[in-house]
Amino acid sequence: MSGFKIPLDFSSIDNFYANNQMNADDRADSLEKNTKESISNFIKLLVNSPNGSFKPNAQFGFSLNNCYFENANSKDEIKGKKIGGKSDNSGNFAKDLEKAIKLFEPRLQNLDIKTDFEKKLSKITINITGSLVETKKEYKQELEFYIWRNNETVRRV
Numbered sequence: 001m002s003g004f005k006i007p008l009d010f011s012s013i014d015n016f017y018a019n020n021q022m023n024a025d026d027r028a029d030s031l032e033k034n035t036k037e038s039i040s041n042f043i044k045l046l047v048n049s050p051n052g053s054f055k056p057n058a059q060f061g062f063s064l065n066n067c068y069f070e071n072a073n074s075k076d077e078i079k080g081k082k083i084g085g086k087s088d089n090s091g092n093f094a095k096d097l098e099k100a101i102k103l104f105e106p107r108l109q110n111l112d113i114k115t116d117f118e119k120k121l122s123k124i125t126i127n128i129t130g131s132l133v134e135t136k137k138e139y140k141q142e143l144e145f146y147i148w149r150n151n152e153t154v155r156r157v
Contacts, residue, residue, distance in 0.1 A: 031136060039107055040141050041121065043128065046100055047143055060104060063096045064124070064147070110131050122147050 037138060049061035094113045109128040117123070126143040 003024060032132070033083060035107065035132060035134070036139060039105060039132075039139065042105060043101065044143065045124065046104060047097070047145075059100070062093075062100060064093045093125075097128075103127070106134050110140060 005028040043068045046060070047062045051061040051063050052058045054060035092115065097115075098111050098113045101108060101113075109132075113128045113129075116125045116127075118125075124147050125145060128139075128141045128143075130139045131137060132139055138142070
């Protein structure tokens with residue numbers, strides 16, 4: 001029967017790290033890459049979650065996901081909010097996403113969010129730029145997805 005022996009022996013772990021040392025630059029690059037990947041995955045989760053889907057905090061999510069089965073009017077608006085636009089302007093979904101990211105993702109600062117809407121395809125492209133709080137290095141992410149419109153099938157990219 002195998003199991004743990006007390007006291008625990010961590011020498012094999014120490015030997016592993018001693019043999020696989022990274023220099024400081026490689027470690028910093030790896031940390032930055034992992035941080036950017038973590039932020040990107042979290043933003044994807046935030047964008048794909050409708051408001052109210054997380055019971056402990058009803059603010060979590062992206063308000064556009066609450067409008068999947070709504071049709072855009074001739075001004076490319078859903079429920080009075082413009083689909084395309086920049087986070088600098090109020091009354092659009094980019095501003096809602098900026099508020100959500102600022103609230104739930106403290107590792108980003110200086111956010112600028114732009115949404116584009118291709119009405120013919122019902123495709124929304126979201127461009128997110130900002131900088132990492134720790135390193136001040138640039139952060140960019142682009143997301144695309146399709147919304148329900150004119151009896152088309154909902155597709156996620």
